[in-house]
Amino acid sequence: MFHFSNIVRTKGDPRIVEGGPSLKRPEDQLARALGWFSIGLGVVEFFAPRRVTETLGVEGHETLVRAFGVREILAGIMSLSVDKNAGLWARVGGDGLDAAALLSGLTADNPKKGNIALALLMVGGIAMLDYRAAQDTKPQRPPRDARRKLYPNRSGFPKGIESARSAAKQIAAHATVGQS
Amino acid sequence: MKALVWHGKEDIRCDTVTDPEIQDPRDAIIKVTSCAICGSDLHLFHNFIPGMLPGDIMGHETMGEVVEVGSGVDGKLKKGDRIVVPFTIICGECDQCKRGNFSVCETTNRKRHLAEKVFGHSCAGLFGYTHLTGGYPGGQAEYLRVPFADATHIKVPDGVPDEQLLFLSDIFPTGWQAAVHCDIEPTDTVAIWGCGPVGQMAIRSAILLGANQVIAIDCLPERLSMAEAGGATTINFETESVVERLNELTDGKGPEKCIDCAGMEAHVLASQPDTLLDRAKQMVMLESDRPHVLREMIYVCRPGGVISVAGVYSGLSDNMPMGAFMNKGLTMRTGQTHVNRWSDDLLHRIEEGQIDPSFVITHTVPLSQGPEMYQVFRDKRDSCVKVVLKP
Structure with a gap:
């Protein structure tokens, strides 16, 4: 990617000779892939709900499919953001909703129940990936009750705070005398 | 040389890059002795500020020793001088610089058309801070080219440690x-x-x-x-x-x-x-x-x-x-800080012992550990407040 961005660099500006290691972990890449997948699926659900309901034999539920599409897009955007963990948990929750909706369509009189079973299998697989990614991308911030180092001796005033305060007061007093 | 390079959201790497070169007679090159990660670098780390491109070198809190000067630096700097580099690049000659409004220097943003579109008018060029402010390579590196070096510097005395002076570049002013x-x-x-x-x-x-x-x-x-x-x-x-x-x-x-x-x-x-x-x-x-x-x-x-x-x-x-x-x-x-408006006064206060800005440093590590320290600083791990990097 940086090879393309080098086009806009001024001659003489440093360019990469050898890339260093990235701190991106495989779970970050998985989160990214799931985020884009979520957006893609959401776009299909939002713009082609009829195609989805026909495939699953649940015609008449286009509005619900559209709503699920919006949910997928939002969860996808969140999974691609710095708050990816929240996005991935949102996807896990969404997987549950998807499974519930699919199960409700798995009736004996549905001629497309085979497709629903296949979709359920896919949702299950994706849900496992979502759950794994959500577990692995937990924020690394220390918990609120973690022991922290404190810095009670770092005043920054080598002569002490009182000296800094009194110097400031003297300057202010001189300024007042100067004005009167 | 080694440098911390932006590759995308939450992806900064310590890469080997080509050394900077003098591009203009007013340039100087410094060998960086200390640099720091700024809180505003985290906005770039998170990709919240537009205009970063993969391959951009990070960093705008830098100091070091002059190792090369262009022919137009006009005797204001020479090899061996110890300088702190203000994060705002200034020409010292335009109307705004003459008024002391250095952070809105009218000359130094070499991609001013972008800033004009976004902000209405251009501001000064900044080191390592997106192409909106010139796309200048930053100072989290072993060497840094300082454009308009005859004006863009704070000469500092020997004998005062880097840790006390480095923050004249940004956070103190x-x-x-x-x-x-x-x-x-x-x-x-x-x-x-x-x-x-x-x-x-x-x-x-x-x-x-x-x-x-x-x-x-x-x-x-x-x-x-x-x-x-x-x-x-x-x-x-x-x-x-x-x-x-x-x-x-x-x-x-x-x-x-x-x-x-x-x-x-x-x-x-x-x-x-x-x-x-x-x-x-x-x-x-x-x-x-x-x-x-x-x-x-x-x-x-x-x-x-x-x-x-x-x-x-x-x-x-x-x-x-x-x-x-x-x-x-x-x-x-x-406003972004008019660093050079305050630097003489603040340097004097440091030398006098009124204040020692090094109190804020909690972590000092080699430049190669910079990528990890971005995460530590962002996540507030290990009670991290300020990271200084040593190339």
């Missing part, structure tokens, strides 16, 4: 300017939101400028302890109501002067619903900044008071309480 913008009077209460490195400098600056009372607001114990050490009364916004406590500490009048050292990535807290809304909007690119601190400052500031904004904002902020701002007759002052 930024905290100082934020306090100066408040026109502090001896009876004033100054409230400061955010106790990161700039907030810590603003606290000390407000004390040095004679504030009667300084109140510091944050939620991290290590930062609050450091603020208290610097003479501030502290408020933990996770456990206390900021508005109630500020009114309590000012006999219900509110602080006369309020300083925002938090900026566009204000803490998101369930008890502050506006922060949740801002975060949601920011995520879907309906809002670029999270201006909770600005809203709170306007609400709590004493009528007739001053709001000073040192924290970085990048674009659009929603739901600003302009009714309160207008009816309370508040004044807002802001």
Whole structure:
């Protein structure tokens, strides 16, 4: 990617000779892939709900499919953001909703129940990936009750705070005398 | 040479890059002896500020030794000089520079057309801070080309350690300017939101400028302890109501002067619903900044008071309480810091022993550990407040 961005660099500006290691972990890449997948699926659900309901034999539920599409897009955007963990948990929750909706369509009189079973299998697989990614991308911030180092001796005033305060007061007093 | 290079969101790497070259007679090259990670680098780490490209070198808090000068530097610098590099690149000749408004230098942004589109007018070029401000390679590297080096430098004496001088490049003058913008009077209460490195400098600056009372607001114990050490009364916004406590500490009048050292990535807290809304909007690119601190400052500031904004904002902020701002007759002052306007005075104060800015450093590591330290600093792990990198 940086090879393309080098086009806009001024001659003489440093360019990469050898890339260093990235701190991106495989779970970050998985989160990214799931985020884009979520957006893609959401776009299909939002713009082609009829195609989805026909495939699953649940015609008449286009509005619900559209709503699920919006949910997928939002969860996808969140999974691609710095708050990816929240996005991935949102996807896990969404997987549950998807499974519930699919199960409700798995009736004996549905001629497309085979497709629903296949979709359920896919949702299950994706849900496992979502759950794994959500577990692995937990924020690394220390918990609120973690022991922290404190810095009670770092005043920054080598002569002490009182000296800094009194110097400031003297300057202010001189300024007042100067004005009167 | 080695340098910390931006490759994308949350992806900074220590790469080997070509050495910088003199491109213009007014250039100089320095061998970097110390550089630091700034809180505003985290906005780039998170890709919240547009205009970064893979391959950009990070860093705008840098100092070092001059190893090469261009023919047009005109004797103002020579090989072997020790300099701190201001994060704002200045020409020293344009109308704004002559007025001391260095951070809006009219000359140095070499991609000014981008800034003009976004901001209406161009501002100064900055080191390592997006192509909106010139796309200049930054100083988290072994060497740095300093453009307009005859003006863009602060010469510093030998004998004073790097750690005391490095922050003249940004956070010390930024905290100082934020306090100066408040026109502090001896009876004033100054409230400061955010106790990161700039907030810590603003606290000390407000004390040095004679504030009667300084109140510091944050939620991290290590930062609050450091603020208290610097003479501030502290408020933990996770456990206390900021508005109630500020009114309590000012006999219900509110602080006369309020300083925002938090900026566009204000803490998101369930008890502050506006922060949740801002975060949601920011995520879907309906809002670029999270201006909770600005809203709170306007609400709590004493009528007739001053709001000073040192924290970085990048674009659009929603739901600003302009009714309160207008009816309370508040004044807002802001801007990137005019570093060279303050550097002589601040250097003198350091040399005199009035202040030692090195108090803020909690981590010093080799440059190669920079990528990890971005994460440590971002996640506030290991009670990290300020990271200095040694190439």
